[in-house]
Amino acid sequence: MDDYLKKQMGQRIKEERLNLDLSQDALAEKLGMKRANVSNYEAGRVVPPGNILLEMSKIFNVSTDYLLCKTDTPNSDIESSLDDDIRTIQRGYRRMTNKDRKKMMNIIKVTFEEAFNEDEFEDDDEDI
Template sequence: MVDFGNTLKTLRLREDMTQAQLAQKLGLTKSVISAYETGLRLPSYDVLIHVSKIFKVSTDYLLGVESQHDLDLSGISDDEVAALKNLIKAMRNRH
């Protein structure tokens, strides 16, 4: 949970969301969001799950257990998905 605050802030800023906006979505106060981001407070399980749904990431990602990102491939054809997978594979083989 050490990285939760930094991860939350990064996700929030990536979405151009203020602490107040996130607090409203979660039914919390801005000061609670600030406390999460500074590591003074940790979220309940319910809040953690709600945050994961808002930012479309896993709770494991929020907790720093996994670093893998899921990509939303909706609206992309099977051929385009295959091309993306091949590109990723080629990039991995480069290293």
């Protein structure tokens, strides 16, 4: 990786850390390393090893490709996976009877309510 990309990558790591309002010490603790390592990554002096990049992507909720400056979309892997899931649901929805569609929507609503502890999914819309 050339020096320019190392600097860009370091800048992304720093931006994501600051977006979460984490200090270098706090990120280092989450990654099980010393603050100096995080400082070196952010300065573009050192490229994090694969296992650290993967852990950072989980902490920051971005793709490894984003951290590696291969894409400008932070969640490209996550969005792609979500798109696949939505397409699968849509295909199944089209083949279901109205009764089965209502069952599916009830399952989704209950799951969201439990996951997010919110009641915003209780409307009677049948839009998907």
